[in-house]
Amino acid sequence: MKVIIVGGVAGGATAAARIRRLNEHAEITVFERSGYISYANCGLPYYIGDVITDPEELTLQTPESFFKRFRINMKIHHEVISIHPERKTVSVKNLENGEIFEENYDKLILSPGAKPTQPRLPGVGIDKLFTLRTVEDTFRIKEYINKNHPKSAVLAGGGFIGLELAENLRELGMDVTIVQRPKQLMNPFDPDMASMIHNEMRKHGIKLVLGYTVEGFKGKDNGVEILLKDNPSLQADMVVLAIGVTPDTALAKEAGLELGIKGSIVVNDRMETSVPDIYAAGDAVQVKHYVTGDDALISLAGPANKQGRIIADNICGGDSRYLGSQGSSVIKVFDMTAATTGINETNAKKSGLEVDTVILSPMSHAGYYPGGKVMTMKVVFEKETYRLLGAQIIGYEGVDKRIDVLATAIHAGLKATQLKDLDLAYAPPYSSAKDPVNMAGFMIDNIAKGTLKQWHLEDMDKISKDQNVVLLDVRTVGEFNRGHMDGFNNIPVDELRERINEIEKGKPVYLICQSGLRSYIASRILEGNGYETYNFSGGFRFYDAVVNDRALIERAYACGMDYKK
Amino acid sequence: MKVIIVGGVAGGATAAARIRRLNEHAEITVFERSGYISYANCGLPYYIGDVITDPEELTLQTPESFFKRFRINMKIHHEVISIHPERKTVSVKNLENGEIFEENYDKLILSPGAKPTQPRLPGVGIDKLFTLRTVEDTFRIKEYINKNHPKSAVLAGGGFIGLELAENLRELGMDVTIVQRPKQLMNPFDPDMASMIHNEMRKHGIKLVLGYTVEGFKGKDNGVEILLKDNPSLQADMVVLAIGVTPDTALAKEAGLELGIKGSIVVNDRMETSVPDIYAAGDAVQVKHYVTGDDALISLAGPANKQGRIIADNICGGDSRYLGSQGSSVIKVFDMTAATTGINETNAKKSGLEVDTVILSPMSHAGYYPGGKVMTMKVVFEKETYRLLGAQIIGYEGVDKRIDVLATAIHAGLKATQLKDLDLAYAPPYSSAKDPVNMAGFMIDNIAKGTLKQWHLEDMDKISKDQNVVLLDVRTVGEFNRGHMDGFNNIPVDELRERINEIEKGKPVYLICQSGLRSYIASRILEGNGYETYNFSGGFRFYDAVVNDRALIERAYACGMDYKK
Structure with a gap:
């Protein structure tokens, strides 16, 4: 069996190595346009910032090391310039000497990746x-x-x-x-x-x-x-x-392969393209979104590697399936970590789903153990079914952990209410007895049981103009005085029972506190006394961050050059 | 409704607060024998070590703060000395003045916890x-x-x-x-x-x-x-x-409640004891093990809190069920983290399960990004069904994350082979494109497909005496010379194809390398050339650590006081 692979980075390199492990006698050749194979794509910015200082760290393998271990011909500076499916060959250009030759294949794998989107603007292409x-x-x-x-x-x-x-x-x-x-x-x-x-x-x-x-x-x-x-x-x-990036699929297009979004290569769940014996993996392919089932472009290294492995299995007589991409990702943003999985609220609504969300601010680990940090967690789920759709977390330590737990829960098809049941590992340096993910589950369980009704940022406009609602901040007087939403009155939660007569009966009460915990307790006190209540998901802490940010964006926009200050 | 709760720590305090949130008008009284409620049980050793320096940090709530927020009577230094189910009362002793009084209940919750096991040895009870x-x-x-x-x-x-x-x-x-x-x-x-x-x-x-x-x-x-x-x-x-600890259930026993393992309180999945209107939670109750379905004693804070919440739901007219404890736990051991979930190999075998394991040594994050550390991961699964039974991880950063991902996978009933499909968040500071959990999945998938056959530590004795096997270490000559297993020959993996004739045909080949990765590649090369191979799960790194430890234990044992050196 002769296998040709176009592109020697994530998907291509993975497929090559696994084909060798499954078939010691296959002839495997990889053509890579650049001078490097199997390199650490995601590490490149960190080399620029001197976090990774040795350039050799960026290139996990060389053609020599790859050949030594796997007997795979890694041809760098070789560009596949056309595919001839009818005679099962590719035309290859040696970029060092300009020579063009044709090479036949039994199986062809396309892993060309994506290229940076180049806007059509005057000056693109200049120096610097x-x-x-x-x-x-x-x-x-x-x-x-x-x-x-x-x-x-x-x-x-x-x-x-x-x-x-x-x-x-x-x-x-x-x-x-x-x-x-x-x-x-x-x-x-x-x-x-x-x-x-x-x-x-x-x-x-x-x-x-x-x-x-x-x-x-x-x-x-x-x-x-x-x-x-x-x-x-x-x-x-x-x-x-x-x-952004655009799938690098001129080759596939010219060969007549079926293309999808932004010219990406259409594949089935065996990673087969529309042309027999041609497979594709990585940033160039169109995938199914695991949560929505929609076609999607998801350029991430994890999926690319998994797809490469699946192609190798299938080429070597197996039957492996790619189940779709869930978009789990994480990024370091200076001292913070921001991570996401599944779909966000915006996209869920665009997909026509009826969704609700909870926003919470749990600690990374037990508050009494030093070093705990607050994270902001948003969990998106489908109304009615409570299907878990996605989550976003931004904070410091422990963010990547919770997103991976939620990613696993989504992958396994757990309902959002089931997050409360997860048996997660607790010791003071690592978590709380009620882990942040459990806390999200408790909140969603409360919604499901009617114990918690929420209001959200987008309701602010409506309720602030509504004369027939009560707006109540239940933080301490000190907290309230340091900053609060317009139109809100202040009764600290611990005084609420004594001062309940100050709250007009018959009007729905919209509550807020710092994180959402005390206002939830307040809402239960009020509901127990015959009030209808709504709790602000995220608390003033969240509201304040969002509103300040929006003001800064608008101010920059309004003042022209002022954004440089 | 009048609720009495025995014990004001994890399960008891959680139940009390949630009952209040669900019922503003219930009368709730908690009797706590000690002088503290809702305290940070798991933080106590860290106070002794000056990691937690403020003693107030240990006590999350005081009776006053609890009353202020929840209108719950927290009676500290009050011991419930007997239960009278027939008239639905308890007898309570005020430990400060010795006064005994009787108090009636509609619902009674037992959350007495466990007490340190006191061996019956001469001298127990002395000073110091x-x-x-x-x-x-x-x-x-x-x-x-x-x-x-x-x-x-x-x-x-x-x-x-x-x-x-x-x-x-x-x-x-x-x-x-x-x-x-x-x-x-x-x-x-x-x-x-x-x-x-x-x-x-x-x-x-x-x-x-x-x-x-x-x-x-x-x-x-x-x-x-x-x-x-x-x-x-x-x-x-x-x-x-x-x-160790023993369920503190003299009270329950005397009241005629059904008891289980070590005198623990038997409850159903609604956390109801054998006596109507009496519930129990926490370290004193017998639970179902989530993985085996067996009765078990699992003294952990997470389950206790969940159980308290479930009791509150059920007392307030709901129907919440406790699904069992999975034993997820984590501990900081100096610079290391050790974590586990589900059952281990030893207990799985005791339960009569046919199990297999994989042991791997992945990096906490991408090797090319600074600060990555090796962890040792062992995943236990059922042969034939590939049901995921448990996992243990020991290492540095990222251990708690992977155990929680595995705990979630077990909770959701994923098969061990499905770990390969998990879409986890990757960026160089946090993980690798093939996350350690995915890697475990790949290995198990290879076992399922017959691509990987393993040998384990316990096979060492047998194979080292067997003349009809080949023992092969495929690390570099330098690595081999720094330490290897007796009886093993050395052919580095990258020389294996040229030197394959040195390996006797017809004999099974038992392979080892440093971590198990290179020996897997070697096994595939050999299988592709007609050999039968077995790969050592864990590699020499693991073997060496275990064998050295065992020698140190035995040496201490053999030399009497030498263990003091």
């Missing part, structure tokens, strides 16, 4: 304008920095790469600005949760220019001018375009 | 001999240390409390010895995994005297003499008995 995808890109940026000592950078785009790069450039001491049209960074998160990320970025001196449209770039002697629509330009010593 | 269960015990030990500055301590018993106390006393600069009859600490772990814990304890200067029987204690002017069977005595300035 970079993208970051390959090891070569990384060395190029690193070399530019080492040589020219840029003091400032503008990053166009605030997704994973944009944020990781922002942090790493900032840690090098640079002045960093992120500019983009959407008013939130990291769109896997809901806008309210993204506020926590914005606040952390600002805290570390990153300038956020959100809601601005880049119209082009101009090279200058002393850097680059970034042209904004209806606004003064930005200036920087260098620019990195990080507005 | 402590147990650690309550806040009072904690203050007693702390005061003794502050006053007398003991230089040495012997801890009888090496479970959770014994280990946490050992660490905390050691951090205070004391000379600490753990003595016990079983030859392993922490019996939720299999003996092989416990070796990792032993090695960490020794590394931090804890003396382990395992396999010795304590026969009694003698008070001395300068401390305590600990008498050992057939061996010289140990000496120490203080002794803590931490040999």
Whole structure:
């Protein structure tokens, strides 16, 4: 059996190694356009920031080491330029000498990945304008920095790469600005949760220019001018375009393979393309979203590796299936960790689902043990069925743990109410006897049982104008005086029973406290006394963070250059 | 409705607060024998070690704060001395003035907890001999240390409390010895995994005297003499008995409630005892093991809290069910973390299950990102069905995360092979594209598909005597020379194809490398060339740790006082 693989990074390298493990006698050749195979794609920004200092760390394997161990021919600087499915061959160009040759295959695996989206704007392509995808890109940026000592950078785009790069450039001491049209960074998160990320970025001196449209770039002697629509330009010593990636599928298209979203390669659950004996994996393929069942593009390393393994199984006579991608991801944002799995509220609603959410602020571990930190957790579930749809967590330690627990619960098809039953490991340095995930489950169980009714940020406008509701903040007087929502009265929860007559009967009571715990207790006291109550999910802590962030975004937008302050 | 609760810590306090939230008008009284309610049981050793410095941190709530918020009467220093189910009352003794009174209930909740097991040995009860269960015990030990500055301590018993106390006393600069009859600490772990814990304890200067029987204690002017069977005595300035806990159920027994294992209270899944209107929660009750379905005693805070909540629901007209305890737990052992969930191999075999295991040594996060640490993971599953039964992990960062993912997978009833499909969050600081849990799944999937056959530690004796097998170590020559198993030949994996003729055909080949990865590749090369192969689960790294530990235990045993060195 002769196998040809296009692309030697995540999916391609995994498939190659596993095919060898399953078939000692297969002939396996990998063509990789760049000079590197099996490299640590996700580590590249950290090399720029000197967190990873040895460039050899970035390349986990070399063609030589791969051949030695697996007898796989890793042909770097070789680009497959066309596929001929009818005669089962590919045309390959040796990029070092320009030679073109044809190579036949029994099985072909496409793992070409995705390429940075290049906007069609004036000035794209000028010097000092970079993208970051390959090891070569990384060395190029690193070399530019080492040589020219840029003091400032503008990053166009605030997704994973944009944020990781922002942090790493900032840690090098640079002045960093992120500019983009959407008013939130990291769109896997809901806008309210993204506020926590914005606040952390600002805290570390990153300038956020959100809601601005880049119209082009101009090279200058002393850097680059970034042209904004209806606004003064930005200036920087260098620019990195990080507005997203596009499946790199010109080859697949030309060969007549069925394509999907953004030109991605359509595959079935065996990772077979529409053309016999051609498989595809990684960022170039269209997957089923595990939660919605919709077609999706999910560019993550975990799925790519799993898909590579599945292809190897199937090529070697097995029958392995890819069940879909759930979008579990995590990112370090300076001191914080932001993580998500499944779908967010925004996308759930776009998919036509009727959803509810809980927002809570549990501690990473027992409060009495030193070092515990608050995290903000949002869990999204379907109304009526209580199907668990997704979760987002932003905080410090323990965030990645809870997102993986929730990812596992989603994968296993647990209901949101079942989170209360999970038997998780507790000791004071690691968790609480009621783990944050259990707490989310308790809240959702209370909703299911009618013990908890909530109100959310988007209800604020309506209720603040409604004369027939009571707005009540049950924090202490001190907390209330340090900041509260307009229109809210203050009765501390511990005085509520004595002062219950101050609350008008017959009107629904909208409650808030700092985190949502005390207001829940208050709501139960009031319900027990004949009131109808609604509890604010997330508490004032959450409200305040979101509202401050929104004000900062709008102020920057309103004042033109003021965002640079 | 009038509710009486016996015991105001985990289960009792949780039930009390939730009953209030569900019923604003219930009359709720809690009788707590000690002087503290709702205290941080699991934090007590850390107060002794000055990790938690403020004694108020240990007591999350006071009777006053509880009353203020919940209108619950928390009667401390009140002991319920008998239950009269026929007239639905309890007799209560006020421990401060000796007064006894009777109080009626509509619903009674027993949450008496467990007490430290006191061995019937000469000298138990003398001065300088402590147990650690309550806040009072904690203050007693702390005061003794502050006053007398003991230089040495012997801890009888090496479970959770014994280990946490050992660490905390050691951090205070004391000379600490753990003595016990079983030859392993922490019996939720299999003996092989416990070796990792032993090695960490020794590394931090804890003396382990395992396999010795304590026969009694003698008070001395300068401390305590600990008498050992057939061996010289140990000496120490203080002794803590931490040999386990026993359900504190004299009250329940006298009232005629059905009792189970070790006198624990039998309850159904609604947490109802055998007597109407009496419920029970926490360390005093017998639970179903979630994995085996067997009756079990599992003294952990998480289950106690969940059970308290369930009782409250049921008392207030709901129908909540406790699904059983899974035994998920985690402990900090100096720099290490040791965690477990489900059942271990030893107990699985005792339950008559046919099991297999995989042992792996993955990194906590991507190897190319600084700070990654190796963990040792053992996953236990049922042969034939591949039902996931349990997992144990010992390592540094990321251990608690993986155990909770595995706990969730077990709770959800996933098969061990399905671990490969979990979509977990990856970024270099947090994990690898193939998360350790996925890696375990890949290995088990390989076993299921016949691609991986294993051999284990317990096969060592048999194969080392068998002339008809080939024993092959595929590490580098340097690694091999630094230490290897007797009888093994060395061919590095990358030379295996060229030197395959050196391996006798027709004999099964037993392989080992450092972690199990290279030997798996070697096994696939050999199988592809017509050999029958078996891979050592855990690698030389694991073998070496276990064998060294066992030698140290035996040497101590053989040399009498030599264990003090």
